[in-house]
Amino acid sequence: MPVSLDDTTSKYTAFRLAEKHYKNRSVKGKFPSLRLHQDSLIDLSRPISKEDDPVWLAGWWSPFNESDDFNHSWKPWNSSKGKERDKGERPDIDTSGMKQIQLADGKQGWVVAPGCILIPQYLSVNDQLNLVHSSLAEYTLPPNPLSLSTHYDVPKNLFELYATEPNSPVMPKYLISSAEIHSTQPPRSRPLIETEPASVLGYEEILARNKTWTGDAPSDKLKEKTVLQLMTDMRWANLGLIYQWTTKSYDFGREESIPFPKELAELCHTVVAAVPWAEVNSDQSPTGSSGWKNWPNDYKPDTGIVNFYQVKDTLMGHVDRSELDPARPLVSLSLGHCAILLLGSASRHDPPRPIILRSGDCLVMSGEGRQAYHGVPRIMDGTLPSHFSPLESDTVTMRAAKQFISSARININARQVFPPGFERPVVMAEGPKSD
Ligand SMILES: O=C(O)CCC(=O)C(=O)O
Numbered sequence: 050m051p052v053s054l055d056d057t058t059s060k061y062t063a064f065r066l067a068e069k070h071y072k073n074r075s076v077k078g079k080f081p082s083l084r085l086h087q088d089s090l091i092d093l094s095r096p097i098s099k100e101d102d103p104v105w106l107a108g109w110w111s112p113f114n115e116s117d118d119f120n121h122s123w124k125p126w127n128s129s130k131g132k133e134r135d136k137g138e139r140p141d142i143d144t145s146g147m148k149q150i151q152l153a154d155g156k157q158g159w160v161v162a163p164g165c166i167l168i169p170q171y172l173s174v175n176d177q178l179n180l181v182h183s184s185l186a187e188y189t190l191p192p193n194p195l196s197l198s199t200h201y202d203v204p205k206n207l208f209e210l211y212a213t214e215p216n217s218p219v220m221p222k223y224l225i226s227s228a229e230i231h232s233t234q235p236p237r238s239r240p241l242i243e244t245e246p247a248s249v250l251g252y253e254e255i256l257a258r259n260k261t262w263t264g265d266a267p268s269d270k271l272k273e274k275t276v277l278q279l280m281t282d283m284r285w286a287n288l289g290l291i292y293q294w295t296t297k298s299y300d301f302g303r304e305e306s307i308p309f310p311k312e313l314a315e316l317c318h319t320v321v322a323a324v325p326w327a328e329v330n331s332d333q334s335p336t337g338s339s340g341w342k343n344w345p346n347d348y349k350p351d352t353g354i355v356n357f358y359q360v361k362d363t364l365m366g367h368v369d370r371s372e373l374d375p376a377r378p379l380v381s382l383s384l385g386h387c388a389i390l391l392l393g394s395a396s397r398h399d400p401p402r403p404i405i406l407r408s409g410d411c412l413v414m415s416g417e418g419r420q421a422y423h424g425v426p427r428i429m430d431g432t433l434p435s436h437f438s439p440l441e442s443d444t445v446t447m448r449a450a451k452q453f454i455s456s457a458r459i460n461i462n463a464r465q466v467f468p469p470g471f472e473r474p475v476v477m478a479e480g481p482k483s484d
């Protein structure tokens with residue numbers, strides 16, 4: 050039974066209803082309609098001409114893609130067999146309620162929700178290609194943990210093997226280690242659990258939680274896989290400070306911290322420094338321990354996640370609130386296929402706005418916006434921009450990176466856990482007890 054979006058008696062929250070709409074894959078070859086939410090849709094970086102727009106070209110505006118919850122008389126995809134399918138019309142995107150801001154580097158941004166700024170096409174085509182390449186060739190290298198690391202004996206040069214020997218076998222850990230065997234499944238989807246907002250006071254507690262955590266156990270249910278299969282299964286790589294999905298907190302106890310990639314930190318700082326924060330925050334009170342006025346000077350990401358989405362993957366609605374300063378900006382970069390991001394408020398009961406994130410877009414979430422529910426219910430099939438097509442002149446690894454992105458989207462999001470001036474309390478090693 051289709052769920053009605055207007056049904057206020059529904060057992061689903063407004064966020065969940067929108068999520069269900071975009072996740073729906075019940076009819077093969079049909080996409081959920083963009084037309085259903087067209088009045089609230091944000092699509093700020095679409096090309097002017099629809100003939101240049103991979104979203105339109107792929108049929109996301111087609112009336113044939115309207116599902117039961119919009120139009121009860123849709124014709125199956127097959128009914129247009131042999132004919133050119135009606136791709137539909139793109140409506141004008143209404144920006145009337147949104148504040149437009151001018152960044153110091155000349156780029157335009159839009160305040161799409163309190164504290165949330167979307168900068169369409171922030172990254173040049175070259176930046177996008179280089180970041181896709183770095184995400185795969187550099188950010189997956191040790192010591193950065195990968196979603197696969199708990200369960201597989203991941204080769205150090207995973208991506209190089211993907212480029213040159215994709216059929217090499219990789220063994221699950223339980224087959225090669227004498228570690229205690231548990232039967233957890235590998236985390237293909239991220240275990241996102243409700244978390245309380247963090248605050249500077251939370252540091253001691255976070256430390257205590259991680260002290261008793263000895264790591265996830267490798268599953269004993271897994272088979273040998275090829276490098277190619279493993280690359281397709283890879284869900285995330287962790288940059289800088291390690292986030293532990295199980296304890297929902299950062300591992301502050303680690304003696305040697307992993308440095309955050311320098312060029313990426315500079316890029317994120319440049320974005321934050323270019324935002325006219327006084328305009329963004331003019332209608333909200335400055336939140337957070339250090340205040341937004343200093344962000345252009347002292348924003349320095351120390352942790353991040355690179356999300357790898359295959360076209361069928363999703364990320365459920367959540368709030369990222371494990372950082373010590375809950376208001377500092379999070380910089381999020383989109384690469385490859387377009388995606389639907391649902392951006393809500395601090396309550397799941399408020400209807401979220403769907404935002405089409407396209408390759409090159411940058412979303413900055415800050416202040417109140419850091420408490421907003423968001424999720425990625427859909428990677429948009431068929432929407433890879435043409436600049437990711439292989440070229441004769443590509444290096445072997447660039448060709449492999451383009452091969453990977455041909456069925457994927459990458460999101461890099463950077464955060465700052467430690468506000469400037471925060472002194473990490475010295476962790477005393479526990480020595481043997483004397484009587
Ligand atoms: O993929 C995205 O655009 C969002 C990712 C995200 O929300 C996260 O990693 O916390």
Ligand SMILES: [Fe+2]
Binds near residue numbers: 367368423
């Ligand atoms: Fe998030």
